[in-house]
Amino acid sequence: MRLHGVRVPHRKNTAKMSPVRIPIPETVTIPMLMHIGKPAKVVVKKGDTVKVGQLIGEADGMLSSDVHASVSGTVLKIEQRLASGGQKVDCVTIRSDGKQELCEQISPPEVTDYKSFVNALKHSGIVGLGGAGFPTFVKLSVRDLSKIEAVIINAAECEPYITSDTRTIIDQKHSVLRGIEALQKYMNVKRFIVGIEKNKGEAIAVFRRIAARTKGVEIKVLPSIYPQGGEKVLIYHILKRIVPKKGHPLDVGAIVLNVTTLANIADFLQTGVPLVEKCITVDGSAIKNPQNVIAPIGTSLQYLAESAGGFRQEPAKVLYGGPMMGISVPSLEEPVLKNTNAVIYLNEKDASPPRTTPCISCGECIRHCPFRLDPREICRSYQRRDTEALAHLQVDICMECGCCSYVCPANRPLVQTNKLAKLLLRDARNQKKEAES
Ligand code: SF4
Ligand code: SF4
Incomplete structure (x- = not known):
């Protein structure tokens, strides 16, 4: 592996800005899945009073994570919502009492070894x-x-x-x-x-x-x-x-x-205070005053933007993360997650996908892939639903960095196709395992 990748514009507009703590929102909605693994199990019920740092979701199994209240207040509702990975997960909505009282049980852990x-x-x-x-x-x-x-x-x-x-x-x-x-x-x-x-x-x-x-x-x-x-x-x-x-x-x-x-x-x-808030970069062409903020986990992306000075233009696309690997969110009601390090709000012009033309077999996508994968062939194999070829092309090690899409002169949606191809291959492997068991 040699150094492959792309030179992208840095746009680090907020690098000199210390984060500002935003006012506590009226409500937060905290999903039980903000990590790789199994969702946490909800351990509170509607009407419960909770304090900051209180356990509201217990890790379920070896690969899971506890989830804690980020505001003090009352549990308003528990409902299933669609997560960015496409699965439905339990989410706990808490109405803040504005006091931000810390859970009494919190104290520094005793660590000796x-x-x-x-x-x-x-x-x-x-x-x-x-x-x-x-x-x-x-x-x-x-x-x-x-x-x-x-x-x-x-x-x-x-x-x-x-x-x-x-x-x-x-x-x-x-x-x-x-x-x-x-x-x-x-x-x-x-x-x-x-x-x-x-x-x-x-x-x-x-x-x-x-x-x-x-x-x-x-x-x-x-x-x-x-x-x-x-x-x-x-x-x-x-x-x-x-x-x-x-x-x-x-x-x-x-x-x-x-x-x-x-x-x-x-x-x-x-x-002893668990992870209940995040430092987040709020930026993008639709944002009036790009800045870094500290926000409680579960804050809606609408409130996040408003607290950071509001919009310059109506956002046409909103991303969890940066423009290369970020995940597009379906609505401004989506919450800040544990792993949200930035929310980028793009205006209509920046959000419009460029016109796609046929592949000219230039090989640029392969040359810039950190793992030297062949996104052009992956795309063709995906169109044929050829999972054997996808396995051979090692699409499963694609890190979804987006370098291939970025350099493609034909503006092919390569990284998007890779994501779909990975899912197709995973499903095919699961089906095979089930059939064999
Ligand atoms: S960079 Fe685009 S045009 Fe060039 S080979 Fe890859 S998919 Fe085809
Ligand atoms: S998205 Fe995948 S295929 Fe494309 S450059 Fe990154 S690792 Fe390579």
Whole structure:
């Protein structure tokens, strides 16, 4: 794997803006699925009084995550809503009492060793905050700690617009440092390598100061090329090791942790307050005053935009995340999720899809794919519903970075087709398994 990717406009309009805490909304709607894995099970009922940080959804099984109230108030309703992955999930709507009273049971967890560290994180509700949403306690549950040669701190933030990680580094530098110290102490991690793009001067300076006073911290300043922050891409550019196609970072001795996740781990260990609010970049051509805000999880995207100064134009498209990997939301009533690091509101002009023309077989999509996949062939195989060919083309390792779509001169919707092709292949494999069992 060599460096493939694209140079995208950075549009880091909010990089110098510390986040502003928005007023508490009247209601929040908190889904039980904001992570990879099984949805949490609702443990409150309509009419219950809840306080900030109180458990409202209990992790269901090994790969799941606790969910907590982000405001104090009364449970207004529990209903099923369609999540961005297409499945229906329980959502708890809480009417705020405006008091933001903290749940009395919250206190810093007692952590003395690795076992109690992981156990504490189980109750933190923390998931991968770079966008992946993988439960953090699962990622850090490692059978053999000696296998961890390095923890890579992902501070690349390569997507256009998004600056919430950058602000975390600058504004919560002490939390970042405490996060490193916690992993050194409880997981015996000897080597931390910060992967950060060179366009983040102030954040790089923060890490240089941390490295000067903390043994084992190295900084790798990387070119600003998208998708530098992709887990496997980052590992390759830092360790020069290739994660096996269907393997995990630990197969090459690494754990990759998003920098905001690390800061949240430290804050949780210090206070015991679980993940109930997020720093979010609010930007895009439809937004009047782009800025970073801190919002309770469950805040509606309409309220989020209004609290951040409102719209310059009616948004025609709204994205969870950046324009390359972001997920389009169906309505402004959708809530801020645990892994929402940005919400981008685009006007009609920026939202209109470009005119698509036939493929000219230029091969640009292959040349710019970080994994050298062949999106053109994937597209053809998908149109034939040829799952054998899709398996052969390894569509399942596509990270949906969007580089292929970005460079295609014919404006083919390649990443969208890849997503559909992955689902088709997954369904075919499940059907085969069922038939064999
Ligand atoms: S970049 Fe677009 S036009 Fe070129 S080969 Fe790929 S799909 Fe075809
Ligand atoms: S095929 Fe997948 S991994 Fe490759 S560039 Fe396209 S979206 Fe990215």
